[in-house]
């Protein structure tokens with residue numbers, strides 16, 4: 001007997017098919033269909049979504065799952081469960097594992113773990129061998145073994161010549177290069193944004209110019225080679241402006257923003273709390289506003305969490321020595337709704353668009369829509385429910401979240417992957 005699913009009475013929002021109305025979503029054997037027959041409806045598993053938003057499963061093209069090598073922080077299974085709890089059904093994991101993902105063997109290991117994950121996990125692979133920024137990894141082999149994009153995330157290729165060759169080579173295999181934009185010569189020993197707050201706190205600053213220079217470099221190289229370069233976690237107002245002009249000129253660049261860069265500023269570091277230490281760093285209110293404006297006018301393409309698990313003993317130490325990064329999958333939707341809908345007056349469908357179709361489109365992933373024939377990957381959430389986030393009860397193995405103990409609005413109720421419920425009522429199914 002076919003596997004029949006009927007989600008009824010919810011507010012169905014699917015920006016890809018321009019749908020926003022109370023109605024039903026149907027699936028047969030894991031694929032969305034327009035309707036079920038009367039007889040099929042009698043046999044279907046029914047989910048009553050009254051009062052809930054029924055959206056495509058969320059898509060995050062920037063997560064760190066730490067497998068292989070640092071599975072005490074996270075592994076692909078726990079990371080995928082954190083994703084499911086956050087309403088995500090498709091995620092793209094970064095290759096800065098230990099060893100790094102720069103060869104077919106490691107990709108096969110990751111793919112084997114991904115096949116048992118709670119959601120769809122797509123791997124990326126390194127641009128350079130050993131992520132050392134010296135010589136190109138075998139891009140064709142990496143693509144043949146499932147890499148959906150190339151990145152040395154966490155490290156930025158400093159040589160313009162090597163980056164030029166990398167994007168030309170990646171383009172031959174129709175692969176996008178994801179870049180963490182940072183000129184290392186400007187950020188040596190830096191631990192936070194360079195500005196009045198870093199001066200007051202006596203901490204070494206990371207000037208936004210270090211990001212802007214690489215964003216400009218990448219725009220120039222993309223313009224020159226017509227290769228697709230995606231800028232990860234944009235943090236600076238001037239970078240947003242550079243991207244706006246590049247897109248107007250038709251350059252093949254895309255970019256993402258994180259929930260934390262749209263919600264927080266460097267003022268949060270006043271107590272030296274390492275849960276606000278990330279790379280690129282939290283910046284000023286003007287930068288935060290510029291990123292929100294970039295999301296509004298389409299300069300920035302999507303939201304990416306940069307979910308970066310670290311163990312408490314690593315995070316709980318002197319500010320200078322604590323690692324960068326925070327977890328984010330289980331709070332991303334609520335934080336993004338709070339800022340973009342609650343504060344910046346975005347319409348709900350446009351926020352869902354940033355977290356579904358637009359994210360999937362950057363890497364041409366088969367995800368992000370509830371249109372007929374698509375995978376039945378669905379996120380059901382209550383946009384008004386208030387809840388207090390407890391990181392110690394989360395699905396991630398790590399606890400390093402600045403939102404621990406904070407009240408959030410908007411809660412994921414049910415996550416469905418391929419027509420099967422993977423998360424419901426606060427628990428993995």
Ligand SMILES: [Zn+2]
Pocket residue numbers: 062064094153154306
């Ligand atoms: Zn990252």
